[in-house]
């Protein structure tokens with residue numbers, strides 16, 4: 001399939017509609033908050049990462065550094081974020097969410113919109129299938145350099161796809177030494193470590209479940 005195929009265009013149209021619904025949800029969730037969606041996205045990123053440089057914020061949002069700097073400055077003025085020197089000479093700085101910023105972010109993350117309800121209406125198998133498709137799409141965009149590297153299981157050195165002969169929990173996380181199912185695949189895991197053999201991991205994952213002995217041999 002190429003980008004000009006009717007099906008590819010239809011899929012992009014579908015994504016655009018979902019994006020519009022998400023944006024509407026974001027504005028509705030922020031109706032009584034002193035933030036716009038970009039500032040809310042940065043605040044959530046700072047909370048999840050425990051602090052980040054301006055360059056990392058810009059890469060995550062897919063915007064220029066001056067644009068990210070403006071939004072961060074707005075968060076600082078509102079007392080939701082602050083800068084701290086990362087090095088003794090003060091040349092490198094990290095941006096953190098303040099306690100007030102973390103509390104506001106927690107409140108915002110609990111708000112439920114139409115997109116959440118539409119996703120919840122899917123049955124668990126459909127949700128797991130959708131998650132696998134999202135992972136595939138995010139990985140493709142990442143390979144194209146269109147989005148910043150995400151902390152996905154499928155690019156993590158601790159990930160052992162289809163290591164267990166168990167349809168409900170076929171994967172293994174070597175970091176916590178536990179089996180898990182497709183619905184628990186992570187898109188943003190704080191324990192993620194980039195795998196050197198990411199392509200090999202992806203091939204194993206995308207091939208699907210091996211059979212019998214091959215599955216049991218996969219756990220080191």
Ligand code: SF4
Nearest residue numbers: 153156159173175189
């Ligand atoms: S450490 Fe996190 S990203 Fe890596 S395999 Fe385990 S759960 Fe997935």
